[in-house]
Amino acid sequence: MMAVNAVFESWNNQRAIIYRKDYSIPDNWGTAVNVQTMVFGNMGDTSGTGVAFTRNPATGEKKFYGEFLMNAQGEDVVAGIRTPQSIEKLKERMPEVYESLVEIYQKLENHYKDMQDIEFTIQDRKLYMLQTRTGKRTAAAAVRIAVEMVKEGLVDKKTAILRVEPEQLDQLLHPIVDPKAKVGVIARGLPASPGAGVGKVVFTVESAQEMSSKGERVILVRQETSPEDIGGMNVAQGILTVRGGMTSHAAVVARGMGKCCVTGCKDVNIDEGKRLFKVNDNIIKEGDWITLDGSTGNIMLGRVKLIQPELSGNFAQLMKWADEIRKLRVRANADTSHDAQVARDFGAEGIGLCRTEHMFFEGKRIDAVREMILSDTEKERRKALAKILPMQKGDFKEIFKVMDGYPVTIRLLDPPLHEFLPHTEEEIEALAKEMNVSVEKLKAKSNSLKEFNPMLGHRGCRLGITYPEIYEMQVQAVFEAACELAKKGKKIEPEIMIPLVGHVNELKYTKDRLIKVADEVMEKMGVNIKYMVGTMIELPRAAITADKIAAEAEFFSFGTNDLTQTTFGLSRDDAGNFLPFYIENKILPKDPFVAIDQDGVGELIKMGVEKGRAARAGLKVGICGEHGGEPSSVEFCHKIGLDYVSCSPFRVPIARLAAAHAVLKEGRADTISTTA
């Protein structure tokens, strides 16, 4: 290796001999020196030099691919002063040399059983190989090469699967900016959600919805987003925010939607009044075309050409092989029938997390939700909830239909109620008018719901316990939907999931009431539905007392987002001031919101699984945090024996491949570890 390196360097430096000294060697040691004869590609028209790949590194096509320069050393190829020729031209100029090169590259690829990146020099018609190494490639090429090499009998399926890094697939699952396109980058933000999007700039949810209803493609540009913006985000091709980081609301929701998103672009100055934004010297008005690249954070002027993902052929073949090997099931987090469809298209085997609160924001529903919140009595609340019931029921029916018998885990309402109320003075005034209540009453309600630490506040099952009518309505909606479909012969097996349980009594209290509602609906409809009631394990206390909780829970789903926040005592929304510093200075080995912190959070998960299964044999256990689609976390979930992972639809293929990797790496030394 040393010799090869030395020659390679000399090749660039045009020195015949190179002295290599390893400065870490103590002074009283001798210094090793390799002396090696150089070959010269610049000895006239019968000499030359080149680089080549045994297959196309961009597409994976099985075709010799490279370039060379006559009468040149390697530096000339690298420096780009002269334009190299395509490798085919060598066949014309020096057929014997070319033939010899082909023979060698084929030998090398057959020997290493992988695509090679080779360097060569021709000195006076004689071919010298300078280097060979496994070639870097795009995701598309990786997939194609892996699959074709299996067909050629060069490698087996297992090797092929391991040749593609799960994280790489992300490139294939979203539209990307055509690498050949000419682009004008006007600013760069954080690459918050991968893929690219082209659309006309809009600044409000209303404009987004209005324009998209006319068939226009839009990019939503906001200071930051909040749950009220979901409607606009839903119809946009991409989202751009001035504030927020990789884990801001916009970023998390966009990733869930598989939509490109660029956040934290502080150069952008929005002037909502004038309906424009300024960035550096550019002024972009509402309706102007821009292109976002959520994989790089680039913001580009105009309509840039995109390449759409191709999920059949080799990709489908590789995924099929991965599915044959993996033991973990892969579900998706999906809140709408559209997401559910995307999830199925990507191979999801169920919904692991259907967040019912997202249904509360859509369209006119938010009015009924607000009416419910402003109610003073249970009776008034039930009246308002009755308006939401048919809408939720409709949602569930659509989702059940799409999932066609696959399990659907429905999480009952989780966020604190104040998330459904407006926050600014103007919004409050507008709402008060609309709802026909006094501004004072609305403000008083809003104030009474205000929390110091909403993350640790009146949410999850705490809401379900203090306002049982909310969960009752939701469960009624689930069972009415399920029963109606069951009557038509559909197989529906809902899994009702209670969020934020810390003590088994919370689960028992809630579950007892919900089973009653379910039974009533089933009796009324004359149908019997097989269902389960389980819980999120997203608080340290739930994991620690998992044996007690398993006595009441028919399944566990680890909510690793909240579990990471509580285990670390770290609010994801507030971590921006120090977490980047921590990662940079290696105080934390990795961002624990990206990859499961195996030593801390992971220990709790392990404890939860062990205690839970000890108390209830065969307890079904999965995870539904964002970690469910991150390869090292998927491997961890496999190792500790989870039944499934659930992730955003666009990460389902990544999780499928990572789950196969986990099986193949079992017992090997190169298993992924997130901890130092």
Added chain:
Amino acid sequence: MMAVNAVFESWNNQRAIIYRKDYSIPDNWGTAVNVQTMVFGNMGDTSGTGVAFTRNPATGEKKFYGEFLMNAQGEDVVAGIRTPQSIEKLKERMPEVYESLVEIYQKLENHYKDMQDIEFTIQDRKLYMLQTRTGKRTAAAAVRIAVEMVKEGLVDKKTAILRVEPEQLDQLLHPIVDPKAKVGVIARGLPASPGAGVGKVVFTVESAQEMSSKGERVILVRQETSPEDIGGMNVAQGILTVRGGMTSHAAVVARGMGKCCVTGCKDVNIDEGKRLFKVNDNIIKEGDWITLDGSTGNIMLGRVKLIQPELSGNFAQLMKWADEIRKLRVRANADTSHDAQVARDFGAEGIGLCRTEHMFFEGKRIDAVREMILSDTEKERRKALAKILPMQKGDFKEIFKVMDGYPVTIRLLDPPLHEFLPHTEEEIEALAKEMNVSVEKLKAKSNSLKEFNPMLGHRGCRLGITYPEIYEMQVQAVFEAACELAKKGKKIEPEIMIPLVGHVNELKYTKDRLIKVADEVMEKMGVNIKYMVGTMIELPRAAITADKIAAEAEFFSFGTNDLTQTTFGLSRDDAGNFLPFYIENKILPKDPFVAIDQDGVGELIKMGVEKGRAARAGLKVGICGEHGGEPSSVEFCHKIGLDYVSCSPFRVPIARLAAAHAVLKEGRADTISTTA
């Protein structure tokens, strides 16, 4: 027992026979019936009835104490229609009966070896004993009876110790309203901090300080309190707030100060402009006298007579016996030399938690703190910190002096910086003027520091890591203070405590820098101080990875307040909307912020102790949450082998007694459990 109960009931109901039916017995079972002859105290002037205690239940004095009525049944004594006579009168009226009664009561007390509550009836000069049971008594009586019975040889010291419930002592440690005083209760709030206080009403910190500097006693009346009110709370006799619960800022701080506090008194309407408050029909103006009872929540008009605590004599004797038995050391949480002195007076053997941020609020210091926060560069921050240095150094010197060689654990800055900035529009404007910065700059800074979940935000060691100069200043102050005293021959052994560590790297990063500062100071001063650097264990992750953290920590102190919040995912400040419902409906067996949740938080503590000691033999471990002074929690700490508990100074005696109870109850079935 059944027969006795039956007679007792019949005695009240004047029925000769009573049928007792236990309705829980299934219908096909027989019903047990006791038939018993009655005796009658209402058969003329040679008959009567009475109740008595073998010792005085209010004071504990060893003197027969009771009352009787001639020609009466028990109901007449209870109903209060006739005024009973003192038991001594019986001696005059029926000497033989009295003699017989004395003989019996002495026999009963000697038999049961405890003060008895007896009931008797005389039927035609013949004495019948109806009942005897252990008598209820005040805390003062409990202490006196226990100690005197040891001296009389009736019980041993261990029994005496167990005869006084630790929680009872709280009555003895604060001034109380004289039970004989006539009081006019105008409203009632939550009994947030025990004891009673008398003073003139003030509404602002400034008035409180001004009046108290003139020797006036004041009661601070506020909507709610915030850290900026500390100065006013410090000088007040008591605190009354309109808002907030048992765990509000006012409640927690007042308990720490051992000061009475009534919170959540919604009937009080403060008109700050007119400097008065209205409550029901009363108008109380600034300067009017009121009396607060923090043990009952009562607010009384005028100056009510109080009884001051008596801590010598029997109390001191009992505590001495407890100290001989207990194995846990007891420290106090104290932030000032005044608190430290109170703590020592109550028998604290060190300071387990000295919160340095409280020093940041006092007087002019807050200006320098704000200057530091508003600084844009490290250099500016260091300049502002240099102003705080001599003040902190002075504080530490005073505390070290009072503690006279006892260990002092100093926690470096913990709260997020925004806690030091004003929040209302007016306050911000006033501060901007005072600090000579623009309102915009101040607002921008304040906004940039705003957090969604401050509890999980940029605080604790996260601040110390991103702004190392803050902790460096604090450690410099500690060591300069310690060195100066050491030069004078004092023994000072500071324990530097890093808060909110979740990953060992945070501790290592901080510790390495602080040791450097400590070494520099010691070298400069030419003194060598023995010191330790340790950490709070207040995040689940710290407990789970305690083995790794112990590699860097010389001691652990469990911060059970925050550990409870993160383990449950429950913000103490926001729990008011559901926690009371949870306790009432037995969803949680006890308030986990009062008594350690042994199944959940307790498991984490156990894990932390075991892992920590496995990695570092003899690791010193204590707790410093509010639980440190709660008896069932103290018993738990004893069981799992902690070295010490630390609690607010006023709870030190409770902790001392509870620690002795823990030893005495070991292996017995009646150990306290907080869980169902």
